[in-house]
Amino acid sequence: MDLHTAFLRARRGIREDANLYVVASSSLVVAFLCLGSAVLAMTNLSAVSERWSRSGRMTIYLRDGVSDADAQRLRETLAGLPEVESAVALSAADARAQFARDADLGGELAGLSADAFPASVELSLRLGTSAERTNEIASRVVRVSGVEGVETYRAFFERLESLVAAGQTGAAVAALLVLVCVLAVVGNTIRLAVAGRRDEIEVLKLCGATDGYVRGPFLVEGGLQGVLAAFVALALLGAAFFALRGPLDGTVAALTGVRAAFLSPSAALGIVLGGGVAGVLASAFSLRRYLAI
Amino acid sequence: MSQRGPRSQPQSAAQEPAGTRPFSFFRAGNRVDAAGREKPILVLEDVYKYFDRDRPVLRGANLTIDRGEFVFVTGPSGSGKSTVLQLIYRKLMVDDGRILFCGRDIARLTGESIPFLRRNLGIVFQDFKVVPHWTVAENVAVPLEILAMPQKVVRARVAEALERVGLAGRGNDRTGVLSGGEQQRVAVARAIVTEPALVLADEPTGNLDPQLALDILTLFEEINASGITVVFATHDHSLLEARPHRLVVIDEGRVFEARSGGEAWAGSGAAVRPAALAEPERPPVRGLAARVDLDPAALVPLHRVPG
Numbered sequence: 001m002d003l004h005t006a007f008l009r010a011r012r013g014i015r016e017d018a019n020l021y022v023v024a025s026s027s028l029v030v031a032f033l034c035l036g037s038a039v040l041a042m043t044n045l046s047a048v049s050e051r052w053s054r055s056g057r058m059t060i061y062l063r064d065g066v067s068d069a070d071a072q073r074l075r076e077t078l079a080g081l082p083e084v085e086s087a088v089a090l091s092a093a094d095a096r097a098q099f100a101r102d103a104d105l106g107g108e109l110a111g112l113s114a115d116a117f118p119a120s121v122e123l124s125l126r127l128g129t130s131a132e133r134t135n136e137i138a139s140r141v142v143r144v145s146g147v148e149g150v151e152t153y154r155a156f157f158e159r160l161e162s163l164v165a166a167g168q169t170g171a172a173v174a175a176l177l178v179l180v181c182v183l184a185v186v187g188n189t190i191r192l193a194v195a196g197r198r199d200e201i202e203v204l205k206l207c208g209a210t211d212g213y214v215r216g217p218f219l220v221e222g223g224l225q226g227v228l229a230a231f232v233a234l235a236l237l238g239a240a241f242f243a244l245r246g247p248l249d250g251t252v253a254a255l256t257g258v259r260a261a262f263l264s265p266s267a268a269l270g271i272v273l274g275g276g277v278a279g280v281l282a283s284a285f286s287l288r289r290y291l292a293i
Numbered sequence: 294m295s296q297r298g299p300r301s302q303p304q305s306a307a308q309e310p311a312g313t314r315p316f317s318f319f320r321a322g323n324r325v326d327a328a329g330r331e332k333p334i335l336v337l338e339d340v341y342k343y344f345d346r347d348r349p350v351l352r353g354a355n356l357t358i359d360r361g362e363f364v365f366v367t368g369p370s371g372s373g374k375s376t377v378l379q380l381i382y383r384k385l386m387v388d389d390g391r392i393l394f395c396g397r398d399i400a401r402l403t404g405e406s407i408p409f410l411r412r413n414l415g416i417v418f419q420d421f422k423v424v425p426h427w428t429v430a431e432n433v434a435v436p437l438e439i440l441a442m443p444q445k446v447v448r449a450r451v452a453e454a455l456e457r458v459g460l461a462g463r464g465n466d467r468t469g470v471l472s473g474g475e476q477q478r479v480a481v482a483r484a485i486v487t488e489p490a491l492v493l494a495d496e497p498t499g500n501l502d503p504q505l506a507l508d509i510l511t512l513f514e515e516i517n518a519s520g521i522t523v524v525f526a527t528h529d530h531s532l533l534e535a536r537p538h539r540l541v542v543i544d545e546g547r548v549f550e551a552r553s554g555g556e557a558w559a560g561s562g563a564a565v566r567p568a569a570l571a572e573p574e575r576p577p578v579r580g581l582a583a584r585v586d587l588d589p590a591a592l593v594p595l596h597r598v599p600g
Contacts, residue, residue, distance in 0.1 A: 005441065199424055203422055207412075
């Protein structure tokens, strides 16, 4: 049987069992929403992790009262180290202005005093600088007079990495659960459809339909269910994501250094096509079990 | 064995190339080669079928049907009429013996070849087996869609088939709202829409009143007149008496020739005397054959057909 005929007959089948398919697809949409959310969270956590792993940053906070000249001398000294790509001295006012700009909070910070943020020297380390060498520089710098403390972001990065790893496991579990859900929902839907179309199937067989001709529309129906449910779930997730991103994006970007992003087209396509494949497989399993021809 | 030759065949459709599967070479009865036309369309040779190991439904059944024949198959309930038909369209498999359809042994067909056999058959049932929520046209179009015919051809042939069964212009009606007689006409239209070689009718009038039953029988006769072989299973005496077609009786697992097509049923005379019918190696005739008014001389067990 050609695909066109299978689609035509599947369309007729879906039309006849419309209520059944709406209910089943709704369950699948919820399942795909869970999967999409997990993948979305994973994607953004990975981006943050990637951003921080590449950054090689170090912030040296200066004590109150350290003069700009002392800060500049410290900056020049550190800039001379071979591992340092760039060094920037920020006064308390500069730090406050930078935060206000990154966080889109200019208006809210108007009442804050100029020395609310400490003066600092921001170092960018060269790519490939080891954690040991970073710690060694930090331990030497922290002994310099006028230095309040040194932030290497290593601890944060390690926590982020373990969070990403947990997110990946969570996404994998979600994918597995969704697969099970698709198999169960599509499988049962097809089983009910087969039961409801016993007469039709018998007529087809008596008229000389091959097994493939009989099975074709059911496989198409299973695949369409998976594809449509995944597509609707991603559309809902996308709508929610873009609705929330507007007010929160600046803050998130300031805190993490990364702007929140929706699923890439390839990831979205993968989920939709994966839904279709899972639907076809579920239908095939169900037919093998319940359609004796 | 019948001595009648084939009837005149309808206008031949385009010759189709031979396929790779059994029976894909063969569409309707009018499209076989000359050699194929000479052969009987259907031969049962010593066919045995058991549902219960000790009580075979068919015990060495033999039957030969020529192309273009109209054959009544009758017998008491449970005698094996439906079993014979189911063996022919391979719903069931023979336990022993051969069934040759157009010279090919369908008992040896693999499962994947069975659909190609059925595409050469039209099958009509007592319970119609139409899809009630489909339209009449959708029901009739099924065999053509299975053959992947273009929609234009499908529409034309469905309209033609509906006209033949007296349902012209009813294609868009929902089948479930039709009367029993009309639903059976839909089933007949579906059976003939591909111009099959052989139409098998399994008690097609069983659910109809006597007048409708006669109408349906007439319809099958018209189909037969166009060159399609018809095997019509029934236990309705009124139909058997109304038409002088060849009559085959299935009883006690065997097939008996009750009369050939040229003989008049009503004039057959004396009641059957089972003892007089029995051949030495054959059991006496019981069941329907023993009850009807039947000339004993006409009730002859059918013999094996030489291969």
